[in-house]
Amino acid sequence: MSDPFVIVGGDAAGLSAASKHRRENPDREVVVFEKGRWVSYAQCGMPYYVKGEVDSLLDMLSLTPSDAEERGIDLRREHEVVGVDTDASTVSVEGPDGRFEQPYGDLLVATGAQAVSEPIEGHHLGGAFTIHSMDSTAAVRAFLTDPAEPEFAEPNVEYVDTALVEEFLAREPPETAAIVGGGYVGVEMAEAFAAHDLDVHLFQRPEQLLEPFGEPVGERVAETLRENGVTLHLGEAVERIESDGNGDVGGVSSTGGSVDAGLVVVGIGIRPNSGLVANTPVELGESGAIATDRYGETNVDGVYAAGDCAEMRHAVTGSHDWVPLGLTANRAGRAVGQTVAGRPTPVGDIAGTAVVKAFDMECGRTGLVDHDRARDAGFDPLSKTVTAGSRSGYYPGGAETTVTLTADRGSGKLLGGTIAGTDRAAIRIDTVATALENDMTVGELERTDLAYAPPFSPVWDPVLVGAKVLNGALED
Amino acid sequence: MSDPFVIVGGDAAGLSAASKHRRENPDREVVVFEKGRWVSYAQCGMPYYVKGEVDSLLDMLSLTPSDAEERGIDLRREHEVVGVDTDASTVSVEGPDGRFEQPYGDLLVATGAQAVSEPIEGHHLGGAFTIHSMDSTAAVRAFLTDPAEPEFAEPNVEYVDTALVEEFLAREPPETAAIVGGGYVGVEMAEAFAAHDLDVHLFQRPEQLLEPFGEPVGERVAETLRENGVTLHLGEAVERIESDGNGDVGGVSSTGGSVDAGLVVVGIGIRPNSGLVANTPVELGESGAIATDRYGETNVDGVYAAGDCAEMRHAVTGSHDWVPLGLTANRAGRAVGQTVAGRPTPVGDIAGTAVVKAFDMECGRTGLVDHDRARDAGFDPLSKTVTAGSRSGYYPGGAETTVTLTADRGSGKLLGGTIAGTDRAAIRIDTVATALENDMTVGELERTDLAYAPPFSPVWDPVLVGAKVLNGALED
Structure with missing residues (x-):
């Protein structure tokens, strides 16, 4: 295949794909078109830059243009892809020197998402x-x-x-x-x-x-x-x-x-940048993001989508969903880079696992949390909320940790969970996320051998306390 | 059944069983014999009491004798069970008023473990x-x-x-x-x-x-x-x-x-207190601890064992193993209490998940870590160690986190893992423990949707970095 692997978008998904592809297949040309001046910047770090905890914008670049060059990626910034012709296997690009057609062997659409602000009058004002x-x-x-x-x-x-x-x-x-x-x-x-x-x-x-x-x-x-x-x-x-x-x-x-x-x-809120493929045979999902299969490929052979512009399979519902998050973009991009290089690699499911800090409060969520969404997916949800200590009661520094777990009444299958607390709370959501990925029941989660030591967790971790109480309610 | 549920040992397993049983079946008599003056004390908190972080010994009692009484548990402290007759369904007890025979309907041996110190000459000296x-x-x-x-x-x-x-x-x-x-x-x-x-x-x-x-x-x-x-x-x-x-x-x-x-x-080290059943038909496992089935029952009908004196099924090897830990004792005791009350409840598997603090260093381990043990269990182990940041590189307060994961070369099955670092490291081992409980492969773990936000984790959590590197080595 002589035409290059063309990637539209130079952020997490695009550059992860480009980097992985170059490592797997150093002989094949990889061209990345990025419409802006910035590439591979840490979206999630921005509030901390404004706060002053991050000194420089440059600290938040996970890959600089010169890094990309060293990896042999042909990165063209300020080049906007304005059209895709899937019959001709070309993209139309507008760059500083005008418009041109770029043939591709494989194409990855990694155009991300954009902030929604239009509905609010006055959003164009200075400040x-x-x-x-x-x-x-x-x-x-x-x-x-x-x-x-x-x-x-x-x-x-x-x-x-x-x-x-x-x-x-x-x-x-x-x-x-x-x-x-x-x-x-x-x-x-x-x-x-x-x-x-x-x-x-x-x-x-x-x-x-x-x-x-x-x-x-x-x-x-x-x-x-x-x-x-x-x-x-x-x-x-x-x-x-x-x-x-x-x-x-x-x-x-x-x-x-x-x-x-x-x-x-x-x-x-944000919405997926899927407009580029709007007038092509590439199908969108219900969310308006680009529909993909388990390898991140769209319905058109050789055309992939990854990151904030793409849907992925949800670990709990089994249906496709749009949950734009950083790890998803990196993981899917990397998998597509490897698949296009000839080694088919699944992009993985999403569980919608997310964590956020609000001052000293650490919050996490994963899976199905909202009951309406759970019912839409065919489940009969039951939730229980517990508040449990983050450490042994006698050990100093513990904090009240609020855990909500949701399960399907009929099967006992765990559907989702949330957590909030000030002491190592957020990261505990990973336990629930891993349980979801494995279709665990609440009873199975309750019997999981988690860590205990007074400085880190009570005998029953808050997640286990949540499972115990929810399982008790399911059994009643 | 008119004879009481008799429990030997008033610590985590024994009192968890007694409490749960009383809640499930308030009409049945539960008698707990404890040879010492203390019950239900937090073994794991002792170093922190010596350090001075815990003010009082009483803070470390998870259940006081009067709590036990309120729950309707007939708790007899300073009563040592010195013999078991499984034919007659009685135990011999030595108490302050002499020796007597106590009939039982069901029996739980929860005698714990004891510190090994005899091999060292001078261990009896003052100080x-x-x-x-x-x-x-x-x-x-x-x-x-x-x-x-x-x-x-x-x-x-x-x-x-x-x-x-x-x-x-x-x-x-x-x-x-x-x-x-x-x-x-x-x-x-x-x-x-x-x-x-x-x-x-x-x-x-x-x-x-x-x-x-x-x-x-x-x-x-x-x-x-x-x-x-x-x-x-x-x-x-x-x-x-x-x-x-x-x-x-x-x-x-x-x-x-x-x-x-x-x-x-x-x-x-410690060794299981299984001597009580040494001259009975109750079988011990290879470790010298009491062998039990998935409900914590021994080979003798109606005789159960739980906690530090008992073996349990290992989630990775499927064989029985002795890993005396606090959660295991609580969980198994609780399950036995429920089973004996007529609602059969599995005690769950163990993965040997443990965490420990050494000054500011947080350490965790789960599953099979030692290669010889992995080979004994029929696996062909491969381990990789990575050092990854605990937060996004640009976010202050992150720390180098060392993750070692071990997998079976042939199947890619995850066998175990360890972690060390100063920033929320220990609790991350729960992700690996949950993966082990579900027989995940390293590739599946690599694709798990874990949490990311700059203050808590880099895009790829250290556990995912470990999985990525080990999976890469498995594929080579």
Whole structure:
């Protein structure tokens, strides 16, 4: 096969595929088209860069353009793929020198996702941001920087939108920040802004923060945010971002009233960038993301999709689902790189395992948490919530850990779980995720030989306490 | 059945069985004979009591005698069961008022284990201890107490051997402690003694600390102990505990020389207390512990064994094995209590999952770690060790985490794993334990959807990095 392996998108999935493919098959050409200046940046690190815990944007690149070059990847930044012709096996590319057609032997669509912000009026005002690109993140950090101490901002980092960063660096930092949306981004940005002593207002249309984590976790996170001085506006839908009259944000108006704010962050979700294949035979799934098989291949031979633009098989439901997360993108990209190199490798299932930090509260979730979703998948869900110590009761430093497990009444099959607590809570969700991957029943989980030592876990780990109580309820 | 459910031993397994049985079947009499004054004490908490992190011995009782009474358990302390007649279904008991025969309907032997110390000459000298009873632990803590500040010790706690505690409270604290044995007890006591500013010498006959955790963990722990001022005598066998000429310890002599010490702790292992059934038809396993089936029943109908005196089925080998650990005792006891009440409940498998803290180093192990043991079980083991970050590289506070995974070459089946690191390392072993319980291959583990967020884990959790590298080696 003489035509190259062409990859659209130079982030986690795309560059994982490119790197793995080059290692497996050093003779084959790999071309990666990335429409932006940035490649392979750590999306999930951005709130911590704004907070000031990460010094430089460059620290968050997992692969620099020169690393890519060393691996023999032909990486073309500022090249946007604008069309795919699956009959001709070519992509249309717009680059700095104009448009051209690029033939491919195999194609990986790894175009990621984008922040949703359009529904909110005023999202274009100066000082309103989404935290979904390096440029806007750099601008937010610059905005928080006292112009007298400009070293906190990074106007001169390679690849960054220098003009944008300098514009916000020149402004006086805002005193109040409004956050629209109480998901990952909203909760993490609340922590980041509080660290800069801003007056932080968080608006969330539902009554619950972190909806995918379920109510018990949402409540503990709300409590933590309030304890840290964040004003929560739960059950309030933001109607518009208000202008200050000069093209910048002045505040937000919601169904509950209005709040003045000099900085607004919108984090109300993301959607898959699947538009590139919209007019091709490549099929999308119900979620609007690209449908793939267990090797990440679409319905068109030789065309793959991986990462935030693709659906994958869910470990619990067995159906395809869209859960855009970092590990999934890396793992699927790597598997596709290996498969295209001639060694078929499954991309693996997803369980929707996710963890998030809200100040000192560690939260985790995996599998099916919402009962409606569980019923849609054909299960009869029962959940139990327990609060258990993270260490032996007599050992200092333990913390109340809230575990909710959900199972199917008929079969006892474990469907999902959530956890919240301040002492090594989040990472314990991996036990539940591993149980889901293996179709364990709650009874089997209850009998699993987990670790116990006073500094790390009580005799019955909080996850086991959850399994014990849920299994008791199933038996009744 | 009119005769009571009789339980021999009032610790984790015995009282878990008694409590569960009373809840399931409130009408049936449950009699627990405990030879000592203490019941249900947290063996694993003792080093932290000596260290001073736990204030009172009473904090470490998970069930007090009055709790037991409230649950309707007929608990007889200072009653030693000295014989079992399985034909007559009676046990012979020696109590404060003499000897008597007690009929039983069902019998649970939960006699635990005892510290091995006899092989070492001088183990009877004053100031030489094992850390396997509340009395000796209280005495060690009293010994470390400055007689001028006696509130640190607890001579007046109910149930304690007051004379012993007062004897050591009256002495000047020692300046040097020698520890014989580098297993759990040895490593934890090194930390406890160092906290009291003692000069600590630890002797370990093998070259490696924490042998069940394998070499990579042993090395990291040795490094940690040395950094904290502990003098290690690895590869040195202690020949005897030396006398000071007055019936107290003066030091220890080993194959490597001799060290003066005013306090000696021997922690060279424990052995199952299975002697009670030695002259009965109840069969022992190869380990010398009592053989049981999946419900904890012995070969004699109606006679059960659970906890540190019993063997259980190993999740990886499928054979029976003796791994005395706290969760196992609690879980098996609880299951037997339920089974005897008429609801047959499996005791579950063991994977030998264990965690231990050595200063700030967190260590975990599960499954088959030693290659000889893996070969004995019919496997062809291959291990790989990786060192991976515990958090995203750019996020502060991460730590190098050492993961070793072992698999069978032929099948790719995961056999075991170990972990060491200072940031949430130990608890991650639960992921590997859950994988073992489900007979996962390394490839399946590699594709498991584990948690990722910069403060808690890199994109690829250290366990996944281990699986990726081992799976790569298996494929080569």
